[in-house]
Amino acid sequence: MAASGVRPRRKPRDRYHHGDLRRALLDEALRTIHQDGVEALTLRTIGLALGVSRTALYRHFADKRALLSAVATEGFRMLRGRLVEVWGSGGVREFNEMGVAYVQFAIANPSHYRVMFGGFVDDGPRDEELTREGMAAFQALVDAIAALQKSADVRKDDPLQLARFIWATVHGVSMLIIDGQLSHQHAQLDDLIQFAMQRLQTGIAAGPARTRN
Amino acid sequence: MAASGVRPRRKPRDRYHHGDLRRALLDEALRTIHQDGVEALTLRTIGLALGVSRTALYRHFADKRALLSAVATEGFRMLRGRLVEVWGSGGVREFNEMGVAYVQFAIANPSHYRVMFGGFVDDGPRDEELTREGMAAFQALVDAIAALQKSADVRKDDPLQLARFIWATVHGVSMLIIDGQLSHQHAQLDDLIQFAMQRLQTGIAAGPARTRN
DNA sequence: CCTTTGATGTTGTCACTGTCAACATCAATC
DNA sequence: GATTGATGTTGACAGTGACAACATCAAAGG
Known part of the structure; x- marks a missing residue:
């Protein structure tokens, strides 16, 4: 075996x-x-x-919290791996898929995802490795945005600010789904995710015109 | 006293x-x-x-969870009250303020907010009143969007879907702030919130042109 | 007025939790 | 081959939510 x-x-x-x-x-x-x-x-x-x-x-481990902290760290590692994998060195389409992948990760590992964010950890001073790995995952998003800015697909705001905004959205979608605040029907969830990424891209797109939706 | x-x-x-x-x-x-x-x-x-x-x-109360459930219910009531208060019968500007008010509520009552969402409640069958009050708060958002659709400020997608998307974003921003994943500096937070609402509105605005940002 | 009764609050106790201190075991090093 | 530091164990403790049995009381009905 x-x-x-x-x-x-x-x-x-x-x-x-x-x-x-x-x-x-x-x-x-x-x-x-x-x-x-x-x-x-x-x-x-x-x-x-x-x-x-x-x-x-x-x-x-120092205590239970330290164990959970390590779990969260590993979660961020996995998430980051998945994100860069989907992104490749891609463009707008891959960016979309990145958002979808993010939410799907959360849906596939709800409890794990909750440990990463749900405030099980953040009482004392945060674990250093956890912070680092969380930032690394975030950086994957920043990099993608920077690339899309270079190719003039995304408006040239502060990429960090853009990343925070997008992160918040996919995080929000993930959390609401995980907490059962949204319908649990697969099709509807997929619709929402797609819709959100669509609106997101319109919101951050460069140039005043060009795309009609 | x-x-x-x-x-x-x-x-x-x-x-x-x-x-x-x-x-x-x-x-x-x-x-x-x-x-x-x-x-x-x-x-x-x-x-x-x-x-x-x-x-x-x-x-x-049946047990501790039931108490927390009631707490969450009251939280949604408060939140909804604040939202409709800010919205009034307003327009685009008030919509923006609604988003800000949402996040500010979360920041002002982080633990309370976490009880409302953080999965303390959703194990068993959810409390009926809680569900109702949560939906009522959500409805405040839907109503605002519908109004903005009528005034041709927002694209005519399914208002529910739009509301879910926006809700997810403000929820995400709130959660990230509460969990300390973002800088705690007041000014920067305000900037992010404003930025998010700006991008959000661009993302959901009606008509292909009209506004430059 | 008195009794009854259902609602409300209390006490005793239970199993379970995370944590610490004291001890046991072992592998590696001098 | 003795020593020692790392790793695993046992006993204990205070704190938790919960339940069952009991106590108290206000209101209703005679």
Whole structure:
């Protein structure tokens, strides 16, 4: 089943040390969150699933929040990867697809997405790596916009400001969908996403005329 | 200080019944959330603050979630009130101010806003009144858009779809600000909000030409 | 006036949570 | 081969939401 060389998820009963518990903790957290949501994530449950005691986690993370912080970090990494993948070195069309991909990521990993934003993390001083990875994901968007500005497809405002605006919109759509504030019918959701990207592009397009819609 | 006829917040020590505990519970929850955030909201704390036992709440709310649900409901009521107040029977300018007012509401009551959306509520079947009040707030936006369509200021798409799009944007801006993903400098925030509303209006404006920005 | 009764508030208790301190185990280093 | 620092465990604690059994009281009906 599993490829050779992969560490077993559970610690063998006869071994005292796990081997790569930090990684296993992260994976298990991801799994649980994806499957049962954040609120179901319990230190005891994680430990049980990994065949490890409830407090073993504290050798690898300062506390529960730190674990969630790491989860969020990984979420941003995944999101960023997906965004640059879709964008390629593309144009207006790929930009559209980027927006769609963003929302789809959120829909596909709602709990994960909520950990990334939902305020589970931001109490104390934010984790440094998390901040960095979040900014990297954001940068993917900024880069795309800058490129579209160069090709005269997007108005030449401050690209950061433009990026914040667009980010807010796709983030907003994602959140509303995730929180069930919008119809859950697939077709309607797709319509909304497409519509939003359309209006977005009209809103940020360069030149006063040219496109009719 | 308090006008006569107002029930005291705390139950007098000699009285067994509080008088209007449901209202007091709601108020206290509001207060706590506004002051210390949602995570500080504890049934025991509320009870203590009101001079009432920790479980008294269960005579008025099914459980903690139901209380938060009621809080969210009231939040939507407040938000809607503010929105229609700003809109009046206005035009493009008032529409802009509506967007600003929305975000400002979120900034002024971050924890409250998070209760309204952050997924504290939407586990079980959603509270009926909450759903209704949320839709009412949304309707305020739809109405405004419909009016702007009539005056030919906004393109004649499905007003619901337009409203969802705009809602998503202001919601997204609000969320990002609340979660500290954006700079916390007042001036910059105002700039972003204004910028977003500007781009939004360009995106949904009627007619291919007319306005240059 | 007295009794009954349903609504409202309380106490005791439970299982569960995150966290810490003290201890156990082990792998690597001198 | 002893030492030691990293890693995992056990016991304990205070705090949480929730439930069941009980207490108190106001209002309704006689």
